[in-house]
Amino acid sequence: MPAKPVNIGSIVFPKKGDATAFFQSMLYKYELGDKVSDEDANVLSALVSNHPEAAAKIGVGIASFSVRTADFGTRCFWVNRSDGSTEKFSFRACY
Amino acid sequence: MLAASLLARSKQRNHKEASLRIATAALTLNTSDSIRDAGAILLAKLSNHRSVELAQQRAQIAPDLEGRLGVSMRIEAQRRTFEDSILLNASGKWLAVNNFQRDLWESASSEVTWLSASAPTASGKTFLVLHWVLDYIRTTNTRVAIYLAPTRALVSEIEENLKELCADIDGIEIVSLPLQTAYISAISKHKKTVFVFTQERIHLLANLLEDQLFADLLLVDEAHKIGDHQRGVILQDAVERLCRTNPNIKTVFVSPSTQNPGELLQDAPAGAFTASIDSDMPTVLQNVILVEQAPRKPKDWNLDLKSANSTLNLGVLKLANKPAGLRKRLAFIAAAAGGRGGTLVYCNGAAEAEDVAHLISQLGVGVPPDDQELRDLADLARKGVHRNYQLAPLVEKGVAFHYGNMPSLIRTEVERLFRSGKIKFLACTSTLIEGVNLSCRTIVVRGPRKGKGHPMEPHDFWNLAGRAGRWGNEFQGNILCIDPYDEKAWPGGVPARSRYPIKRETDYVLESLDDLAAYLDRRSSDTSEQIEGGEFFEQVGAYLLNTYMRFGSLTKAMFAQRHSAEALLRLDSSLAPIAESVKIPLSILERHPGVSPIGLQRLLNAFHSYEGNIENLLLAPSESVDAYDRFVTVMRRINQSIYPVFLPDGLIPLHALVVIEWLKGLSLAEIIKRRIEYHQKNGRSFKLPVLIRDTMNIVEETARFRAPKYVSAYLDVLKMYLKERGRLDLIDDEFDIGVALEFGVSSKTLFSLIELGMSRMAAVALYEKIARDDFDREGCLNWLKEYGPNFAGMDLPNLIIKEALGVAGLHNDGSDETTE
Numbered sequence: 001m002p003a004k005p006v007n008i009g010s011i012v013f014p015k016k017g018d019a020t021a022f023f024q025s026m027l028y029k030y031e032l033g034d035k036v037s038d039e040d041a042n043v044l045s046a047l048v049s050n051h052p053e054a055a056a057k058i059g060v061g062i063a064s065f066s067v068r069t070a071d072f073g074t075r076c077f078w079v080n081r082s083d084g085s086t087e088k089f090s091f092r093a094c095y
Numbered sequence: 096m097l098a099a100s101l102l103a104r105s106k107q108r109n110h111k112e113a114s115l116r117i118a119t120a121a122l123t124l125n126t127s128d129s130i131r132d133a134g135a136i137l138l139a140k141l142s143n144h145r146s147v148e149l150a151q152q153r154a155q156i157a158p159d160l161e162g163r164l165g166v167s168m169r170i171e172a173q174r175r176t177f178e179d180s181i182l183l184n185a186s187g188k189w190l191a192v193n194n195f196q197r198d199l200w201e202s203a204s205s206e207v208t209w210l211s212a213s214a215p216t217a218s219g220k221t222f223l224v225l226h227w228v229l230d231y232i233r234t235t236n237t238r239v240a241i242y243l244a245p246t247r248a249l250v251s252e253i254e255e256n257l258k259e260l261c262a263d264i265d266g267i268e269i270v271s272l273p274l275q276t277a278y279i280s281a282i283s284k285h286k287k288t289v290f291v292f293t294q295e296r297i298h299l300l301a302n303l304l305e306d307q308l309f310a311d312l313l314l315v316d317e318a319h320k321i322g323d324h325q326r327g328v329i330l331q332d333a334v335e336r337l338c339r340t341n342p343n344i345k346t347v348f349v350s351p352s353t354q355n356p357g358e359l360l361q362d363a364p365a366g367a368f369t370a371s372i373d374s375d376m377p378t379v380l381q382n383v384i385l386v387e388q389a390p391r392k393p394k395d396w397n398l399d400l401k402s403a404n405s406t407l408n409l410g411v412l413k414l415a416n417k418p419a420g421l422r423k424r425l426a427f428i429a430a431a432a433g434g435r436g437g438t439l440v441y442c443n444g445a446a447e448a449e450d451v452a453h454l455i456s457q458l459g460v461g462v463p464p465d466d467q468e469l470r471d472l473a474d475l476a477r478k479g480v481h482r483n484y485q486l487a488p489l490v491e492k493g494v495a496f497h498y499g500n501m502p503s504l505i506r507t508e509v510e511r512l513f514r515s516g517k518i519k520f521l522a523c524t525s526t527l528i529e530g531v532n533l534s535c536r537t538i539v540v541r542g543p544r545k546g547k548g549h550p551m552e553p554h555d556f557w558n559l560a561g562r563a564g565r566w567g568n569e570f571q572g573n574i575l576c577i578d579p580y581d582e583k584a585w586p587g588g589v590p591a592r593s594r595y596p597i598k599r600e601t602d603y604v605l606e607s608l609d610d611l612a613a614y615l616d617r618r619s620s621d622t623s624e625q626i627e628g629g630e631f632f633e634q635v636g637a638y639l640l641n642t643y644m645r646f647g648s649l650t651k652a653m654f655a656q657r658h659s660a661e662a663l664l665r666l667d668s669s670l671a672p673i674a675e676s677v678k679i680p681l682s683i684l685e686r687h688p689g690v691s692p693i694g695l696q697r698l699l700n701a702f703h704s705y706e707g708n709i710e711n712l713l714l715a716p717s718e719s720v721d722a723y724d725r726f727v728t729v730m731r732r733i734n735q736s737i738y739p740v741f742l743p744d745g746l747i748p749l750h751a752l753v754v755i756e757w758l759k760g761l762s763l764a765e766i767i768k769r770r771i772e773y774h775q776k777n778g779r780s781f782k783l784p785v786l787i788r789d790t791m792n793i794v795e796e797t798a799r800f801r802a803p804k805y806v807s808a809y810l811d812v813l814k815m816y817l818k819e820r821g822r823l824d825l826i827d828d829e830f831d832i833g834v835a836l837e838f839g840v841s842s843k844t845l846f847s848l849i850e851l852g853m854s855r856m857a858a859v860a861l862y863e864k865i866a867r868d869d870f871d872r873e874g875c876l877n878w879l880k881e882y883g884p885n886f887a888g889m890d891l892p893n894l895i896i897k898e899a900l901g902v903a904g905l906h907n908d909g910s911d912e913t914t915e
Contacts, residue, residue: 031731033724034711068724073748086720 006095009046016095023047023091027075030067036077041065044077050094057089096121096133103140108375109403115141119380119570122150131156132163139172142179142193143378145219145567183226185233185264195374196223203227203347207370209363211318211348213356213594214374216561220349221316221532225256228314232267232287237345239281240312241337242291245320245330248531251503251854252510253316254291258852272850273300273834278308294330295804299833301336302686302807309340318348318359319597320529325689327600328634331362332688335653338364352554352561354594362653375594379564380571383589384409385579386428393417396428398575401589415458421541422447424577426454429520429539432575434460436493436519437536441559443544445498445524445788452489452496452522461493461519469493469517471893472508478892479505479856481767481787493519499526500791502763504854508894528558534565534572541577542584553590601654604635608662611636615669618693619676626739633738634689641692643670644681683815687808694737695812701736702816712813713825714806714832717758717841726751733805740801750797753790757798757839762859766790794839803836842868847875851902857895864889879903 003015013019026040036044044065051057061082068088070076076088099117102110114137120126121134135156138146150156161169180189181200192200195214200223202210214220232240242257244250254271261267268288270277273296281288290300290310301308315334321327337344348359357371382400389395394414399406414431418424429440429451440455442448455461473487479502480486486505489495495509495518510533512518525545527533538560543551551559564572576589604611614632617625626633642652649655649663649670677684677696684692702712715725727748730741741747756766767790774781810832817823839855840846847870848858865878883905886896 030707031711031728033715033721033726033728035708037708066721066724068721069727069748 008050008095009043011043019095020092023077027067027077027091032067032069032075034067035080036065036067047091047094048079048089051089052093057087059083059085059087096130096137099137100140103137108377111141112377112380115143115377116380118143119146122155123570128157132160135160136164136168136172139175141376142175142197144176144179144191144193146378146570149567149570183230185230190226192223193219193376193378195219195372195376198372198374199223200227202370202372204231205370206368208343208367209346209360209369210372211350211356211359211370212372212374213350213353214372215352215377216558217378217534217564217566218374218376219378219566220351221253221256224314224316224347224349225253225260228289228312229257229260229264229267231312232289233264235311237311238284238287239278239308239310240287240289240314241297241310242289243294243297243313243315243330243333244291245293245317245323245326246529246531247293248499248503248506248526249316250291250293250296251507252532255507257289257291271296272838273303274850275300275303278304282309294326294333295800296837297333297337298329298686298688299837301340302833303831306336306340306682306685308337310337310344311341313337313344313346315346315348315359317350318356319350319353319595321359322598322600322603324600324631325634328638329688331599331601332638334362336685350595350597351558352594354596356597358597358599361657364653378566379569381560381563382571382573383560384573384575385589386412386432386575386577387579396431401576401579422450423454425539425541426451427458428575428577429537430455430458430460432573433520433537433539435536436461436516437513437565437569438520439527439533439535439538439562440520440522441527441538441540441543442496442522442524443542444547445496445500446784448496448498448522448524449485449784452494452520453485455520455522456489456492456494466517468512472505472512475508475856475892475894476505479762479764479860481764481771481783483783484787485784490518493517494522495520496522497527498524498788499529500788500795502791502854502856504856504894504898525555527562528555534562536563536565536569537573537575538563539575539577542581550586551590553587553593554595556590557593558595599654601635601638602657604632605654605658605662605666607631608665612665612669615639615666615673618691619673629738633691637687637689637691639666640670640673640677641681641684641688643667644674644677644684644692679812679815683811686811687804690805690808691738695808698732698736698809698812699816701732702813709817709820709822710825712816714810716827717755717835722758723751723755726754729806729809730802733809737805737808740805741797750793750802753793754798754802754836757794758835758841760840760842760845760859760862762856763791763794766794798839799837803833806836807831807833844868844870844875847872848902851875853898853902857898860891860895861899864891876903880905 006013006016006019008019013022030036041064045062048054048057057079059081062079063082064080066078066080067075068078070088077091078086078088080086099114102114105111118134118137121130135147135150161172164172179197180191181197182189195218199212228240228242231237242253244253250271254269257269266286268277268286269291270288271291277288280286321330342364350356356373360369360371363369385399385401385406386396389397389411394417396412398409398412400409412431414427416427418427425440429438440451442451469490473490476484476487486495497506497509509518510531513521543556545551545555560574563574578584579589611632615636639649643649646652648667650660655663673693677692679692679695679699705712714729715722730747730751734741741750753766767787770786770790814826817825835841838846838849840849844865844867845858845862848861849855850872870878879899880903883900883903
């Protein structure tokens with residue numbers, strides 16, 4: 001069975017592994033605490049809307065995205081909401 | 096007695112010491128009344144009036160000595176009393192002093208502008224200097240005086256002493272915080288102010304005042320620390336910085352037993368009147384006693400008094416248990432010899448101090464009657480550090496330990512109870528010779544090391560040994576040296592008496608001319624991993640570069656007279672291309688002594704080539720959710736660009752976490768608790784005493800020393816860059832990171848509590864009970880007055896309640912039922 005392509009916004013990844021590699025490299029391109037660039041933020045907006053708990057993650061609305069630490073020293077994307085609250089999400093859960 | 100009275104007139108130390116030994120023997124041995132009287136007169140001739148008073152208190156001489164003297168002796172005694180007194184001009188009171196104290200007072204009060212004085216530890220230096228500072232301020236136009244004490248421990252001690260002395264004097268403020276408001280109030284003729292600062296705090300205040308810190312008087316205590324590795328140059332820079340603003344500043348250096356106090360006067364500006372006072376006069380006898388095991392009898396130890404060329408057997412010390420291992424040896428001998436209390440046991444490192452104290456506590460020698468003050472200190476150690484912190488149960492048995500990174504409230508209380516005799520045994524580390532004024536009856540020592548592993552130099556050993564014998568409390572002190580012939584313990588034998596040579600860190604480093612020049616040549620091109628020899632050259636290199644940029648050549652600097660022109664020109668040629676490449680103005684570089692301009696320039700270059708969002712260069716306030724991550728990143732950037740300070744890289748997250756918690760105003764106890772929980776949650780094993788000491792270490796060394804130094808430099812360069820980019824709107828000036836980190840506060844209320852004179856530990860405990868985060872001093876005082884009466888119901892340690900009520904001018908009256 002051929003691999004199932006993954007659609008994130010306007011980007012199409014031939015298979016899951018490609019999407020994972022793409023977001024992994026985006027995650028490590030930044031330093032801890034950085035806000036991601038506008039371009040990457042657009043991709044992440046599309047990504048988080050695919051999250052199974054998208055409504056809870058997005059809440060009142062997205063102001064920006066950051067790269068910060070999660071538990072046990074790992075790093076992760078965070079949604080910064082327009083009311084100042086913030087929530088982490090796993091990109092792997094979005095496809 | 097005749098010989099002794101002749102020797103008393105000599106200027107030589109060994110003569111005076113012999114005279115003192117005879118006088119002491121006359122008073123303390125089983126002699127006749129007339130011999131005792133003669134001993135007392137001899138002491139008075141040695142201007143040692145405090146020991147005469149002690150003999151009177153102890154009834155070693157009969158009352159009314161003067162009544163028993165003949166007419167001529169009486170006249171002479173009165174003349175001596177008169178000569179050995181000084182008049183406090185401000186109050187009209189007389190103070191009894193010794194020769195050294197009199198000389199120091201007279202010179203300091205004269206037209207001399209640069210003065211350097213040195214005398215042995217128990218000569219009453221600090222006592223006199225404190226009185227003099229206050230008297231001088233009150234009787235002259237001095238508005239701002241700075242008392243430079245090179246350690247935070249000494250700062251709190253001096254601050255407390257000065258406050259006590261001016262308790263009933265109006266118009267003098269004692270401040271140990273770098274507060275612009277206090278400075279402005281001082282120069283606007285509101286209140287005269289004595290700032291008690293470490294060298295770092297002088298720079299903090301000068302930075303806050305944009306270099307307009309104009310002081311009339313500078314007093315440098317423990318001035319020999321100008322030679323300290325890494326912090327010596329910061330001290331020197333602080334002195335020079337104050338002199339630049341006020342070239343006529345009156346400067347007084349004080350140091351313990353130094354060979355060359357005059358050395359410090361070489362930097363005096365042209366036209367200054369200088370004087371040096373060098374006293375080597377003993378005030379109490381110090382007996383070096385060699386302690387060696389008797390052959391085949393591990394429990395019997397021979398005691399031999401050491402003198403210049405011979406030893407005198409004093410007897411045998413019998414131990415109750417076999418001392419297996421070196422720590423037991425130290426502990427058992429201390430317990431057997433120092434049972435009367437006032438016993439200091441010198442240990443090599445904090446872990447050893449904890450162990451030795453624990454061993455002593457089991458021998459049942461320290462046990463005092465059940466005592467409230469000791470219980471309060473134990474309570475504080477449990478609540479302020481950890482419920483299992485070993486200090487607590489030890490203190491309850493009259494034994495304690497003492498090392499550098501302990502919270503200062505606990506450490507000063509340990510010192511106070513040791514002085515008062517409630518703590519009988521104190522196991523200490525080299526922190527004690529790094530500027531804590533603590534004397535004792537007996538010192539027990541074996542193979543002393545300073546810091547990590549280096550055998551102690553003779554002058555360091557004598558700085559320690561000089562603390563045996565509390566002038567005015569005892570006639571003599573004993574220094575017990577264990578295994579004196581063991582080469583591992585004492586590589587050069589028990590050191591002969593020696594005085595400290597003052598040598599500036601800068602001069603010391605400048606002597607390694609070739610290596611220094613090579614370091615400077617390499618420094619610009621090396622990556623952070625390659626900066627070799629940085630430890631030794633980095634701080635002084637930064638100082639030299641700033642000096643070069645100020646004058647255009649090192650040959651024009653004040654220190655040029657001490658070095659050959661050839662050497663300086665050689666360094667000039669290394670510094671010139673560097674200065675060329677540094678575009679950061681001197682006004683910014685000067686704010687960060689010891690931080691390399693090359694590193695700062697490299698940071699600026701990194702900002703210029705940064706392609707991401709400019710906001711990613713900023714730090715976040717500690718309350719912000721991304722504060723921790725921002726700190727991790729900024730610490731990494733500092734390592735890469737300025738200098739590798741936060742090492743190893745893998746520990747940056749831990750250091751960043753502790754820094755954030757410290758900034759948030761978390762108590763040490765809470766920081767420790769969270770680390771323990773982290774270890775437990777992740778199934779990592781840990782040793783509690785090690786974890787506690789390690790956390791104290793990160794707080795003191797990283798959060799309070801390296802982070803403020805380097806993070807504030809980072810922010811200054813960032814500010815410069817943001818200005819270039821027209822984005823100054825991003826900088827939040829409320830957030831002076833240097834001050835916030837030094838004091839571990841990020842809320843106004845917390846800072847105001849510390850401003851009122853509370854220790855951070857007490858302020859933090861109290862802040863947990865205060866809802867508002869924006870109180871000024873007045874607001875805090877009002878809160879204390881309102882809630883003070885209910886403190887008993889708030890589960891605060893007694894010592895903290897005491898401190899808080901003291902600050903608010905309330906006392907435990909009425910509100911504390913237990914005193915009824």
